[in-house]
Amino acid sequence: MVELSEDFKLQYEALDSDHQKLVEMVNEISGMLDEGCAEDCKAKVVEFINFTKAHFAREEQLLTKSGYPNVENHSRHHKALDKKMDHLLEFASMVTVNELACDSLKKELVFFVMDDVISSDLDFKSFLENIPS
Amino acid sequence: MKGLHIQGLSHSYGDNKVLDNAGLIVPAGELVCMLGPSGCGKSTLLRLAAGLEKVQHGKIIIDDVTVGSADVHLPPEKRHIGLMFQDYALFPHLNVIDNVTFGLLDMAPDKARLLAMDMLTQVGMAAQSDKFPHMLSGGQQQRVALARALAPEPKLLLLDEPFSGLDTNLRETIREETLSVLKNSGVATLMVTHDPEEAMFMADRIKIIGANGHILQAGRPHEIYYHPTHEFVARLFGMMNRFEGVAADGQVETPLGAVATDLADGTPAEVLIRPEGVILGTSDNNQGTTVEVTSSHLMGHDNIVRVRLGNGEGEDLHVRVHHTFEAELKESFSCRLDHEYAFVFPLDAESEYTNTELMDAPTSEEISAAGE
Ligand SMILES: Nc1ncnc2c1ncn2[C@@H]1O[C@H](COP(=O)(O)OP(=O)(O)O)[C@@H](O)[C@H]1O
Ligand SMILES: [Fe+2]
Ligand SMILES: [Fe+2]
Ligand SMILES: [Mg+2]
Numbered sequence: 001m002v003e004l005s006e007d008f009k010l011q012y013e014a015l016d017s018d019h020q021k022l023v024e025m026v027n028e029i030s031g032m033l034d035e036g037c038a039e040d041c042k043a044k045v046v047e048f049i050n051f052t053k054a055h056f057a058r059e060e061q062l063l064t065k066s067g068y069p070n071v072e073n074h075s076r077h078h079k080a081l082d083k084k085m086d087h088l089l090e091f092a093s094m095v096t097v098n099e100l101a102c103d104s105l106k107k108e109l110v111f112f113v114m115d116d117v118i119s120s121d122l123d124f125k126s127f128l129e130n131i132p133s
Numbered sequence: 134m135k136g137l138h139i140q141g142l143s144h145s146y147g148d149n150k151v152l153d154n155a156g157l158i159v160p161a162g163e164l165v166c167m168l169g170p171s172g173c174g175k176s177t178l179l180r181l182a183a184g185l186e187k188v189q190h191g192k193i194i195i196d197d198v199t200v201g202s203a204d205v206h207l208p209p210e211k212r213h214i215g216l217m218f219q220d221y222a223l224f225p226h227l228n229v230i231d232n233v234t235f236g237l238l239d240m241a242p243d244k245a246r247l248l249a250m251d252m253l254t255q256v257g258m259a260a261q262s263d264k265f266p267h268m269l270s271g272g273q274q275q276r277v278a279l280a281r282a283l284a285p286e287p288k289l290l291l292l293d294e295p296f297s298g299l300d301t302n303l304r305e306t307i308r309e310e311t312l313s314v315l316k317n318s319g320v321a322t323l324m325v326t327h328d329p330e331e332a333m334f335m336a337d338r339i340k341i342i343g344a345n346g347h348i349l350q351a352g353r354p355h356e357i358y359y360h361p362t363h364e365f366v367a368r369l370f371g372m373m374n375r376f377e378g379v380a381a382d383g384q385v386e387t388p389l390g391a392v393a394t395d396l397a398d399g400t401p402a403e404v405l406i407r408p409e410g411v412i413l414g415t416s417d418n419n420q421g422t423t424v425e426v427t428s429s430h431l432m433g434h435d436n437i438v439r440v441r442l443g444n445g446e447g448e449d450l451h452v453r454v455h456h457t458f459e460a461e462l463k464e465s466f467s468c469r470l471d472h473e474y475a476f477v478f479p480l481d482a483e484s485e486y487t488n489t490e491l492m493d494a495p496t497s498e499e500i501s502a503a504g505e
Pocket of ligand 4: 176
């Protein structure tokens with residue numbers, strides 16, 4: 001189980017609630033894998049990835065609109081995660097036949113959501129503090 | 134989150150800004166390697182995490198407790214961490230068992246002794262428990278240091294180039310042993326190295342650091358090797374064949390064939406191809422580009438064959454083949470690409486890292502010299 005502790009929060013409701021939802025989805029997928037419901041997990045991973053991409057778009061729009069100076073860098077960072085999302089899907093397709101893929105998927109999801117997605121957003125936390133939410 | 138969380142860490146020595154907004158997580162039970170060139174701030178980050186240095190900017194959180202920030206400084210002994218640093222050697226005046234029980238002073242002595250012996254058994258050093266450090270080999274000292282670091286059951290283990298003092302053969306053995314002990318213990322581990330192969334071997338996840346503790350790419354070893362997102366990252370794991378070209382219709386032409394890219398049409402690009410991505414075949418089937426062998430030499434259990442493109446233009450290519458494949462000088466082959474090992478990067482990318490001294494990988498000049 002991962003959780004979105006205070007330290008990972010941007011204190012910006014629209015983004016924090018997206019992040020919260022991503023974390024919940026990761027926990028849900030992990031739970032499904034632990035309970036042996038691997039068959040249903042692929043659909044959930046697809047849903048997770050779609051939500052992630054929609055979140056990236058919302059976030060980039062918000063940053064652009066508020067004049068965040070490094071928005072291009074951050075968009076590039078999001079773009080670079082495309083390959084990773086492909087890999088998550090690959091793992092998800094393998095979980096029914098391969099127990100190793102199951103472990104890898106759980107592990108990768110945690111790193112993906114906490115490190116690649118949420119931690120990297122902390123770069124603009126102090127910028128967001130000065131704009132109305 | 135259980136484990137280590139580093140947030141927005143910036144650190145300067147005088148005018149020298151060593152870390153600029155560095156961040157990472159190490160979840161409980163995972164081993165994360167930071168891989169980066171000498172001087173990029175790896176040890177600084179580890180010393181800050183350990184509490185050996187005070188945080189100027191940013192935050193260090195272990196198991197949801199802030200142990201370091203501009204306002205908070207928990208001393209190292211209160212952080213529940215284990216350290217294995219090059220300059221954090223065993224106490225020379227204490228024997229092996231006393232070295233290991235040193236971190237267990239809060240515990241009843243007989244209990245501490247039992248626990249220490251258990252750790253020493255795990256690292257295969259129980260029989261040497263009454264020896265002094267100077268009576269042990271480098272590898273044995275390393276095993277004791279590991280036992281000492283793990284005995285207090287730390288929440289986090291910090292390793293700074295832990296194997297760099299050992300010679301090559303021993304290093305591989307100790308690495309394997311250490312990895313299995315760490316995996317058994319389930320402790321969150323952050324290890325620093327400048328050796329790409331070591332990171333590949335040890336890590337669940339690798340963080341590649343460029344200048345200023347700036348993270349270039351993070352991912353599983355497999356991902357870093359097969360899908361580098363940065364030219365610098367691609368070059369970490371040894372020499373590369375390189376061609377320049379321009380993106381057109383979603384690909385870049387090279388003498389060995391076109392390589393797919395999502396760069397916009399007209400973008401100047403470079404194509405990097407690993408030596409195992411160049412495949413030699415018999416030249417009479419008329420497929421691929423014809424090349425001629427200019428030299429061949431053994432590297433590890435592979436042969437590195439140098440070949441010249443048929444038109445005689447440009448630099449020689451390096452080709453990695455199985456050691457049983459012995460190419461004759463001047464022999465002709467056809468040559469094609471394995472696209473899994475070919476990567477395209479924009480040529481005008483910030484050349485910020487391109488001049489960084491590459492790590493232990495041999496340069497093509499060194500390879501050439503070895504073959505002549
Ligand atoms: N105590 C110190 N005082 C001044 N400069 C330091 C100190 N420690 C490290 N540095 C400088 O900080 C930079 C990063 O050092 P370090 O963290 O040791 O890098 P790495 O471990 O990646 O090789 C280097 O330029 C080094 O000279
Ligand atoms: Fe985000
Ligand atoms: Fe983001
Ligand atoms: Mg160092």
